[in-house]
Amino acid sequence: MLNVNEEAFRKLKRKGKVVLVAGMIGATLLLSGCGDTELSTNAGIEYDIIDTTNTDALNQGITQVIEVPGETFNLVVQYDCQLREGERWTITSDKDINVEIRTDGLPEGVQVYIDNIHTDTTICSYYPQVDGITQDTMDDRTHNSLMLGFPIADDNAYIGINHIEGQNETFISGFVHGYNGYSSGSVSEKRFLESDYLGVGVNANKISSIIDLIIVNGDKTTCTSVDSAVKVSVWPFIKTQTKEGIEYRYYFLDESTGKMMYQSLTEEEYLQQTEDYNQRKVK
Numbered sequence: 001m002l003n004v005n006e007e008a009f010r011k012l013k014r015k016g017k018v019v020l021v022a023g024m025i026g027a028t029l030l031l032s033g034c035g036d037t038e039l040s041t042n043a044g045i046e047y048d049i050i051d052t053t054n055t056d057a058l059n060q061g062i063t064q065v066i067e068v069p070g071e072t073f074n075l076v077v078q079y080d081c082q083l084r085e086g087e088r089w090t091i092t093s094d095k096d097i098n099v100e101i102r103t104d105g106l107p108e109g110v111q112v113y114i115d116n117i118h119t120d121t122t123i124c125s126y127y128p129q130v131d132g133i134t135q136d137t138m139d140d141r142t143h144n145s146l147m148l149g150f151p152i153a154d155d156n157a158y159i160g161i162n163h164i165e166g167q168n169e170t171f172i173s174g175f176v177h178g179y180n181g182y183s184s185g186s187v188s189e190k191r192f193l194e195s196d197y198l199g200v201g202v203n204a205n206k207i208s209s210i211i212d213l214i215i216v217n218g219d220k221t222t223c224t225s226v227d228s229a230v231k232v233s234v235w236p237f238i239k240t241q242t243k244e245g246i247e248y249r250y251y252f253l254d255e256s257t258g259k260m261m262y263q264s265l266t267e268e269e270y271l272q273q274t275e276d277y278n279q280r281k282v283k
Contacts, residue, residue, distance in 0.1 A: 037258040040131040040201075043124070047206065049231045050081055052089040053273075062230050065104060069224050071215065073105040073112075077228045079207070088235035089205070091123060091135070091197045093166045097207060097232065102157035107217075113149030114158055115212040115223065116141040121164050122208070123175075124231060126201035126253050126260070133174045135205065136164045148214050162207065167191050195238045198251040201260050204231045237273060238262075 048064060051057040061080035068075055078100040081089065089095055103112055117140045125131040140160055142149055150158045165171070172191060208229040215222045240247045248270035249262040265273070 038128060039258055040126055040128045042131065043126050047229055047231045048079075049204070049233060050079065052081070052083075052233050052235055058083065061098075064228055064230075066226050066228060068213065068215075068226055070222070071224070072107060073103050073110075075211065075213075075226050076102050076104045077209075077211075079230050081232060089232055090194050090235050091166070091202060091205070092192070092194050095164050095166075097162050097164065098159070099162060099209070100157045100159050101211065102152050103154050106154050109217070111216040112152050113147070113214040113216070114141075114152060115149040115214050117160070117209055117211050119162055119207060119209040121162075122206050123197070123202050124204040124206050126203065126258070130175060130197075130200050130202060133171070135171045136168070138162055148216070164205070164207075195240070195249070195251075198234070198236065198238065198262075199260055201253065202234060203236075203253075204233045206231050237265075237270065239270070 048062045049057075050062055058081055061078060063079075064077045066075045066077060080098045080100075082096055082098055083089065087093075087095070099117075101114065101117075106112060117138075119138045119140075120134055121136040121138075122132050122134050123130060152158050175192065175197075206229060209227065211226045211228065213224050213226065215224065236251045238249045238251065240249065246267065248265040248267060250265055250270075250273065251260065251262045253259070254261050
């Protein structure tokens with residue numbers, strides 16, 4: 001029978017990773033206590049996910065084909081994470097995600113404009129104390145009166161960049177209040193380490209957008225909205241400087257107990273886990 005550590009590593013191996021399991025140190029429980037652990041109600045909802053530990057997923061991104069209410073054409077929304085050399089998708093750092101929006105099957109003579117794109121970026125956690133806290137919000141619309149909105153068609157796409165802040169003042173305050181819950185004592189605002197977020201079950205960012213459309217068909221003008229959401233997984237590896245040297249950790253959820261744990265890795269294990277990622281960056 002596999003122990004928790006080996007099972008966690010096997011899951012990564014099934015995703016295309018090669019892992020050394022010999023000489024592994026026992027996993028460390030992060031959320032202690034022998035009582036029940038309440039899991040987030042929405043943690044099991046399936047979304048399109050860009051897996052930041054998978055090279056192909058990062059290169060390909062996500063493409064969604066979404067029906068437009070009351071219309072015969074669809075909206076095609078493409079997401080792509082353009083990480084810089086050596087960059088990981090983490091909660092604490094700024095990051096960018098590209099979005100491209102066009103139509104599919106637009107009838108001849110019909111014109112479509114994007115009036116506004118409202119996007120919220122929230123954190124996803126296995127635990128309800130911090131799940132759903134807003135990290136960043138954005139609205140994008142034309143800043144002039146020369147057109148109804150951003151024109152799109154089957155062969156004409158809107159291309160935008162959503163710049164997501166790391167730890168801004170509002171997000172820190174929201175996370176502190178959510179993290180402390182009903183505990184006694186005063187609440188102070190502070191910056192958290194990436195390991196703090198991973199330790200309380202944070203595993204991804206959800207990027208949710210409402211796309212408002214203006215549709216012109218002859219003398220008829222209608223407005224409708226389309227919603228789109230995608231998750232980007234958070235980099236689950238942490239490198240820490242200790243008195244004894246560099247320590248490497250991999251954070252994961254023990255599904256049998258619902259508790260967050262981390263597995264200590266050797267440098268060789270850590271490099272093998274990140275080998276694909278690093279090779280992609282030097283090409």
